[in-house]
Amino acid sequence: MVSDVKVRLNNSVKYPTMRYQLIDYILELSDRDYQVEYWLGDDKKHADVFANLDEVIHFLFDDSLIAECAENSIGFILVNETEAALISKITGILEKLINVLGDVSDRAYLERPEWGLVIKLAQQLFEVMNVNDRMQNNQLSS
16 A cells, blocks of 8 residues: 555655655555545545545646656656656556546546556556665665
8 A cells, every 4th residue: 555655765866855756646546445545535534635636647747747758857856768758658648538538536537448557557667766766775875
């Protein structure tokens, strides 16, 4: 589950805090159980957590502009081309879904056949980012 994952800041990028935010959103995208419980679940049960697909979309498309050109985020938020390629695939699928579905419920997005690929790609991206951050942290401690 997303809340059980601990991530360290990667100071090899210009904006490590934004990278941390990105990782948090990627974790949300990678975890179907989290999505069902927090995005679709009872708001009263998780009143202390503000989580939904809209927040993820705003970060990727508005706040960070990663969706516009992920390669331009290398060195700023992303570490390398592998991360950029994976996030580009994710944002490409999300953009297509936004164009088809528009402003509808999170449930409508999660019910689309393409959503399974979003989850799979997000899982892959999280693993890549986690490895990159561990390598960077190991270099700092050496």
